[in-house]
Amino acid sequence: MRNIRLLIAYDGTAYAGWQRQRIQPTIQGVLEEKISLMTTAPVIVHGAGRTDAGVHALGMVANFHTISSIPCAGFLKGLNCLLPDDIAILQVDEVDADFHARFKAKGKIYAYQFLCAPIVLPHQRLYYTQVPKQLDFEMMESALSLLVGEHDFSCFEAAGSRDCSVVGGRGAVRQIFSASLQQQGDGWAIVLHGDGFLRHMVRNVAGTVFDVGQGRSSLRDFVEILASKDRGRAGKTAPAKGLFLREVIY
């Protein structure tokens, strides 16, 4: 069996997330359908993680096994022809038999894109969250820096996250390697690089960091929220549309 790795970008707007579902369209479901069409055999595509409904990806990684002899360049061209234009295959490689997109991932980089503007322009609406009130970027940077290191991130965890994480067996403890604000297109992005993320973690971090930026929470509150391990104390879950999976690191 060959083991084929895909580098994938998608606009998640029209999808009920990554994971295959019976009725609603999903990224995994569409990919499996088109690969099966090319290889004339059923296939299972393993993704590096399961993005939620409406979340985008610039660098999702997935792999599948096949006995097909279609060359990588053929998959690249063929899949990009067959797939709807909100899913793009950026790269196809044949990899070692033991490569697994999820189990071999050492980390991920997520970007949460936002605009600090009174009105979001129509061509930004699918990819940026609007934060109407002025933000204190220095305070937000300070809050983000408090996330770096190994912490129990229970306060930012939605229900049912454990089985989604890259690193299993250690509860809600994750390591964040870096957390910063970056200029991103017309707006900004909260960029988090970690060894794994709990369900809704980046969106919950974003919502809580927006509270700090808007002066609704202080840095001291932020420290206490993190220490409390209590989801009820953190900010709102920021909308899915601002979230991009930028990169999976192996």
Added chain:
Amino acid sequence: MRNIRLLIAYDGTAYAGWQRQRIQPTIQGVLEEKISLMTTAPVIVHGAGRTDAGVHALGMVANFHTISSIPCAGFLKGLNCLLPDDIAILQVDEVDADFHARFKAKGKIYAYQFLCAPIVLPHQRLYYTQVPKQLDFEMMESALSLLVGEHDFSCFEAAGSRDCSVVGGRGAVRQIFSASLQQQGDGWAIVLHGDGFLRHMVRNVAGTVFDVGQGRSSLRDFVEILASKDRGRAGKTAPAKGLFLREVIY
């Protein structure tokens, strides 16, 4: 009667262009519907020009007359609530009775956005045209500079353009004040500022300038195409999705 001016941005993807139509949704049609809903009276919205199906705007200007006493801030807030999120009202002002969005326009700035990349990312697909072959930007700049000044642009004119132009009564002669390449988000834009544009003119200029950039036409060819006044000699009409009406100048 009050005369109300609107500054409008829209994502043209889902619309059959600006101009009201019976069945298909159009920007003018949706605006008139929502303004009528607010003022409880029929209304005609005059746009600065008619963008084609799929063309976007960052700064379309329009005006309408009303006896309603709704303040400008009320129209701004109310319309942005009522309108679908691919149309945004950026500004509302009460203007002199003689203001007319089309007849008073002195010029327009259009940007044609493109990416010179093997694959267009999904979140770029609605707003950039892909030019897969490498482009000679210096040659493109040179070609664009040849457009500046007053010329008969028949070679870039689609059928039926005359009644759409800002400046009437002089055939296909238009004045271009500036024409340049600018970096635009993840890609580039051909930016044209002129006193008026013929139908499909920017898209036909873009298609022809791409030919020059790809080496399919020389600068000499470009000069000859312009002089020929023959649409058959110019390049293809570039896709609508790359085109943005950036600004209308009064």
